[in-house]
Amino acid sequence: MADILSQEEIDALLSATENDADAAGAGTDSELGGLEEAGLQRIVTSYDFKHPARVNKDQLRTLENLHDNFARLLSSTFSGAMRAVVDVDTAFVDQTTYAEFIMSLSNPSCSYQFTLGPTNGQAIIDFAMPVVFAFVDRIFGGKGSSQGVEARQLTPIEIGVINRIVKRVIEDLEATWEPMLRVEISDIELETNPEFMQITAASEIVILLAFEVNSTNASGLVSLCYPFFTLESILPRLGQQSYVRTNRMNQQELRGRNFSRLEKTYVPIKAELARGRATFGELQQLRVGDVIKLDTDIDQKAVVYVNEEPKFEAIAGRRGRRNAVLITNEIPRDDEYLVKNRSRAVLD
Numbered sequence: 001m002a003d004i005l006s007q008e009e010i011d012a013l014l015s016a017t018e019n020d021a022d023a024a025g026a027g028t029d030s031e032l033g034g035l036e037e038a039g040l041q042r043i044v045t046s047y048d049f050k051h052p053a054r055v056n057k058d059q060l061r062t063l064e065n066l067h068d069n070f071a072r073l074l075s076s077t078f079s080g081a082m083r084a085v086v087d088v089d090t091a092f093v094d095q096t097t098y099a100e101f102i103m104s105l106s107n108p109s110c111s112y113q114f115t116l117g118p119t120n121g122q123a124i125i126d127f128a129m130p131v132v133f134a135f136v137d138r139i140f141g142g143k144g145s146s147q148g149v150e151a152r153q154l155t156p157i158e159i160g161v162i163n164r165i166v167k168r169v170i171e172d173l174e175a176t177w178e179p180m181l182r183v184e185i186s187d188i189e190l191e192t193n194p195e196f197m198q199i200t201a202a203s204e205i206v207i208l209l210a211f212e213v214n215s216t217n218a219s220g221l222v223s224l225c226y227p228f229f230t231l232e233s234i235l236p237r238l239g240q241q242s243y244v245r246t247n248r249m250n251q252q253e254l255r256g257r258n259f260s261r262l263e264k265t266y267v268p269i270k271a272e273l274a275r276g277r278a279t280f281g282e283l284q285q286l287r288v289g290d291v292i293k294l295d296t297d298i299d300q301k302a303v304v305y306v307n308e309e310p311k312f313e314a315i316a317g318r319r320g321r322r323n324a325v326l327i328t329n330e331i332p333r334d335d336e337y338l339v340k341n342r343s344r345a346v347l348d
Contacts, residue, residue: 054205054228055095059238063207063231064093066176066238067224071211073172074222080265081165082138082215091210091221099202101225105194108153112166113197117184121230122199125169127162128220131213136161145217153192163190168264173224175257180237200227207231271325272303273316301328303339310339 055063071088078086101124105111111126130146136158138144154162170185177183191197200206209224231238276294286292302325304312314325331339 055207055231055235055238059235060093060095060207062238064090064209066180067093067209067211070172070176070224073175074169074211074213076261077165077168077172078135078213078215081135081168082144084138084144084216086213086215088214088222089212091212092208093210094208095205096208097202098200098204098206098225098227101206101208101223102194102197102202105223106151107194108151108192109194110154110162111191111194111197113187113189113191113199114170114185115187116226116230117186118181119230119233121227121232122187123227123230124197124199124223124225125166125173126223126225127166128213128222130218131220131222132158132162134215134218134220135165143217144215147217159190168261171261181234200229204228267307269307270305271314271316272305274300274302303331310336 068090071090075086075088078088105126106129108129109126110129110132111124113122113124115121116123129151130149132154133146133149134144136154137146137149139161166188170188174183174185205228207226207228209226211222211224213220213222274294274296276292276296278292301313302316303310304314304325304327306312310331312327313329313331314327316323316325318324
């Protein structure tokens with residue numbers, strides 16, 4: 001059986017412990033005093049437990065530089081969709097929690113969640129509603145403005161229009177990652193209620209990149225959200241500063257990619273069968289059955305205009321129940337001006 005300490009022995013142990021603590025405290029104070037006398041101070045670094053920095057500054061800077069190219073590609077894609085100049089610039093790159101990112105989105109929203117291969121992690125790209133309604137207005141014949149449009153759900157027709165633009169945006173995002181690694185984006189889904197997008201835990205850290213979109217009649221943000229675990233396997237590569245130079249596409253590959261983008265660009269075309277001039281008074285006197293004499297010869301071919309520029313000569317006809325033209329040859333570049341002003345030259 002173990003011996004039982006007496007009260008005197010207990011008091012002696014307690015007093016010895018207190019003396020040791022006082023001696024240690026005095027030593028610490030004396031050491032601090034010595035540091036202060038030497039002009040040295042302790043460096044205190046703040047640490048936010050709610051927003052821990054999972055990605056260092058160098059990796060964030062590399063990620064920002066990588067997506068500056070995405071901003072340029074977005075500018076080209078949006079300009080083609082709006083048929084006007086659209087500027088896209090990187091607004092900011094930040095680390096925040098997934099809950100705060102979801103709270104920053106509007107409801108309803110236009111957000112697409114997708115899987116980023118080969119990491120198989122999910123990410124989100126959100127388009128501000130003013131930008132979305134500006135695209136819809138422009139594509140359906142408006143000026144590309146979202147003023148006066150209240151926040152509402154997108155209609156199925158509007159979703160179809162936006163989906164075509166998003167398809168090209170996704171291709172731009174794949175091209176953005178191309179210098180670092182080949183990625184394939186899949187499982188793209190539209191979600192109009194941000195609360196239903198649960199791609200990670202609410203407290204998980206995400207990398208948020210915001211791009212400012214400015215056109216003549218509208219402006220807004222495009223937000224790109226990467227959860228930390230989606231980029232975790234890629235982070236070591238983000239520290240490499242020479243990836244852009246070492247993996248840059250060669251000229252032939254770049255040309256092929258640009259040609260592929262041009263093939264998907266919509267341009268207006270029209271066929272001009274004949275031309276003529278008449279005074280306003282002559283037009284007022286026209287009645288049903290009157291014949292208008294044109295300045296174009298009967299054997300002269302029709303002219304096909306591409307974006308108001310004459311490009312081809314053709315023969316008018318029908319294909320099934322639709323009017324059509326058969327392109328016979330291309331108009332030389334040097335003759336485009338003459339063809340465009342043919343009727344004016346004939347009259348003069």
